Amino acid sequence: MFKPNKVWTTDITYIRTKEGWLYLCVMLDLFSRRIVGWQTSTRIDRQLVCDAFNYALARQGYPKNLMVHSDQGSQYCSRDFRAQLLTNNCIQSMSRRGNCWDNAVTESFFHTLKGHVVNDSVFSTRKEANSVLFDYIEIYYNRIRRHSANGWLSPEAFEQNYLKSLEGSNLHNSV
Template structure:
């Protein structure tokens, strides 16, 4: 799961297949990691896993709004599509993995160490997701202090 505000990957999992359990587990992981924010909009394509009763109930339980791309229109989900294109180019293409543990280790390094902390994004003023969030909250903190003085 990708936070559109900062481009940070807030939740990810691996599985043998893309199914409702994977989507629900990833959502739960992302929500726990972000401190269970309310009012979140969750955007996806129209895959059956995102239309499942279990996933929709999970969104409702967590006060989240569901948004879906138009059928067959990758442009509606361009930020996520771009992330997967980048991931495949940097990690997947040309790689051979022996175990799921190896895949998870490589993905962890790429997502948690490189992508979220180092990789710069034009949408963030050429800051990494982590640096962008830090700058935003520092500025927000400063504006609150100035407003109360």
Template sequence: MFKIPKQAYTAEFKAGAVQRVKDGHGVSAVARELGVSEQTLRNWIKAAEAGKLGGAGAKVVTPEQMELSRLRAENKRLQMELEIGKKSGGVLREGPPVKFAWIESQRRHYPLSALCEVLSVSLNGYRAWKRGGTLQRRRLSDGQLLALIRTIHAEVKGAYGSPRMTAEIRSRGFPASKDRVERLMRDNGIRARHKRRYRVTTDSKHKLPVAENLLARNFTPTAPNQVFTSDITYIWTDEGWLYLAVVLDLFNREVVGWSIKPRMTTDIVTDALTMAWFRRRPGLDAMHHSDRGSQYASHDFQRKLSEYGMRCSMSRKGNCWDNAPTESFFNSLKNERVHATRYRTHQEAAADLFEYIEVFYNRSRRHSSLGFVSPAQFLQDWLKAQQIKDAAA
């Protein structure tokens, strides 16, 4: 029976989680977003305050740090309520059905009681709506549906066109045709972010050995951890360029490894691969596919692949389609987030990239090639199906 290994979190992942708390998100909300326990996240926060997030040894907590922890605990509820209020936007002015649908979509991020309290609806009313089935949930006028569309549009920061928007609305319990959603979006100027052409970043003009294309555009492995694909892109900030390397599990298109650095050196791709390996622990003979960039062809990276028992595959020279899924991810990242954002610092960009990858893309964003479910949901559905199959065997 296939099992996803217990998560092993890297220092970069922990730092990203801690930064979200520092940026004003509640500990409970961040823990739910990332699928970690609150205590684990609090331990990371304490380690970061002591300067020992990635190291071992005793953690010294100063009186000032203890006072900060106390203040955070006191303000936890207030932060959460402010965050819920900000996210709910126009839903606050709508009727109970729209509020209940929004609450249903946010339950994994916040306590149900807090959601009901901030939106001024009763817990019993929400439970009655849940029991009411589709008949009770059909009663959305064009105005109510438009309010829901606007709320979702704000939640996903303009990432969804009408197909993904329709899938999201249906997942919240409301039947909605694509034509109706498309009409309301068009008539009210609501559209997905404008797409720009993606440009290749890596340098393949080198004399290092390259591997043959073992993947051969077979982008549909039958199980997780069989094929990883990788690439590098760049992000402009007021402090200069920042580079992002990612590793995708091709099975569910999840970003299982990533690294963010101010220089495009070999360690950016080895660090991303290390994160992917620790999170997924692929078996021997798993494949890693990339372009022919010097970072991937380097002796250090090839040594790391050998250490993990992974086969190396590389795209043909000048053929971007050989690594299309990874380039598709970068297109989504750039069009849905980066092109519309000005980053003043490297830290600001890194925090936003963490949120896009770990909170939005992996766990929430509806992926067209996965039947409009998120990578995390696709994997969970597959695991459940495997359990049922194994039980029946």
């Protein structure tokens, strides 16, 4: 059975602004499809990936034995990112070269994101794009948007139901 914080997928996409590209890296929990961490940057480098990973780890309480799945991009192959995985007892998993389907859940998130808020628009500033990304990820996607994989619950509602079921089984076992 799947549990939260056992397998995360990650990838990077880009958002066009009048100031130049804004790169977005997300960490997505396969259990609930919740974005557990994300970061933006003007550079598509290893620091972007490391920052998103650190944010997700801190936010999720530094889970152990976590598998992190990505493509074979240079950011994910970097010494810095691999060292962070090792330091935090995480397992690295990578797609086969040139096979985007191995990371389909994260690709699907990016497709949804771009369809809902990016479309063909160009944001005036990176700050504006960041604000829209925050609202979409933290308010709409994680809390409201329903997923067929979650029985049509939002990622947060799906996780809350899971936690309630654990509490219920613990109460039942203690009686």
